Amino acid sequence: MTTAWMIYNGSLAGDKFRDQAELLQEAAMRKGVEARIVANDELFIDATSSFPSRPDFAVLLDKDVLLGRFLRTLHIPVYNDPEVIERCDNKAHQYIALAQANIPMPHTIVAPKTYPNAPLQNERYLDHIIETLGFPMVVKEGRGSFGMHVYLIQTREELFEKVATLGGVDFIFQKYVASSHGRDIRVNIIGDDIVAAMQRTSDCDFRANITNGGTASTVVLTDVQKKIALRAAQAVGATFAGVDLLFDENEQPLVCEVNAAAHIRNIYNVTGINVADAMIDYILEDLK
Numbered sequence: 001m002t003t004a005w006m007i008y009n010g011s012l013a014g015d016k017f018r019d020q021a022e023l024l025q026e027a028a029m030r031k032g033v034e035a036r037i038v039a040n041d042e043l044f045i046d047a048t049s050s051f052p053s054r055p056d057f058a059v060l061l062d063k064d065v066l067l068g069r070f071l072r073t074l075h076i077p078v079y080n081d082p083e084v085i086e087r088c089d090n091k092a093h094q095y096i097a098l099a100q101a102n103i104p105m106p107h108t109i110v111a112p113k114t115y116p117n118a119p120l121q122n123e124r125y126l127d128h129i130i131e132t133l134g135f136p137m138v139v140k141e142g143r144g145s146f147g148m149h150v151y152l153i154q155t156r157e158e159l160f161e162k163v164a165t166l167g168g169v170d171f172i173f174q175k176y177v178a179s180s181h182g183r184d185i186r187v188n189i190i191g192d193d194i195v196a197a198m199q200r201t202s203d204c205d206f207r208a209n210i211t212n213g214g215t216a217s218t219v220v221l222t223d224v225q226k227k228i229a230l231r232a233a234q235a236v237g238a239t240f241a242g243v244d245l246l247f248d249e250n251e252q253p254l255v256c257e258v259n260a261a262a263h264i265r266n267i268y269n270v271t272g273i274n275v276a277d278a279m280i281d282y283i284l285e286d287l288k
């Protein structure tokens with residue numbers, strides 16, 4: 001019998017991370033796969049001895065890239081590819097890959113490297129950012145989810161204050177897309193297929209994330225939205241992707257980000273489509 005590990009992060013509080021693993025476990029069981037839910041802190045990356053038991057494949061629902069790489073060294077197939085998870089987990093890396101593939105996206109500038117006690121303070125640099133992007137502008141930390149590390153900056157003073165807190169953190173400056181204030185589209189992609197999509201809107205914030213107060217509804221994607229979302233997932237190499245699309249001033253899509261560890265519960269509740277089934281189908285086909 002095929003066996004699998006559904007790996008989630010044991011350090012994160014709240015049920016939603018384990019819930020994600022349960023969705024995958026149930027989908028795997030439906031296909032006759034014996035799936036175990038495993039927290040990353042139940043496993044030891046013991047470089048000097050091997051695991052007592054090993055699955056036929058692992059689904060890495062977390063961003064534990066080191067664990068993913070370790071499993072790969074043991075020749076355990078890991079989905080998504082840990083290298084893709086790493087690229088997507090850092091928005092600065094990701095935007096460089098998206099830009100290289102000519103994916104339409106908001107004007108984005110990657111901040112220079114700084115250190116914890118030496119944040120960006122160069123006035124000439126920051127004034128150039130202000131001239132280029134104007135206010136309001138968006139500042140995003142490289143690592144962050146649920147809108148928690150995405151900031152709308154209104155003034156020069158706020159910009160200096162924010163970057164002063166980001167010493168040692170990878171981050172980007174981005175043009176604020178006013179036409180997309182409080183709304184975006186999440187597209188879930190498996191392989192070359194779009195399996196589900198939802199529109200998210202927020203009355204209380206420029207960020208449409210559901211965790212941040214947004215509400216979701218079903219949406220019919222335009223051909224352009226489909227094409228851009230698929231191209232974005234391909235540009236970062238993601239087999240499983242949750243692509244966020246913004247609306248430019250002509251309602252055309254701009255890629256906001258590609259999530260390699262996209263949550264699938266909300267989209268299931270909204271659309272009735274269980275992305276976990278498509279993930280398992282893809283993996284079983286891929287392993288043949």
Ligand SMILES: Nc1ncnc2c1ncn2[C@@H]1O[C@H](COP(=O)(O)OP(=O)(O)O)[C@@H](O)[C@H]1O
Binds near residue numbers: 178
């Ligand atoms: N440049 C932007 N202009 C307008 N809204 C944005 C912009 N970038 C992000 N947003 C909003 O903020 C939300 C969170 O940004 P995102 O880059 O997806 O980070 P996270 O990984 O936290 O979800 C998006 O879903 C979107 O609603």
Ligand SMILES: [Mg+2]
Binds near residue numbers: 146147
């Ligand atoms: Mg997002």
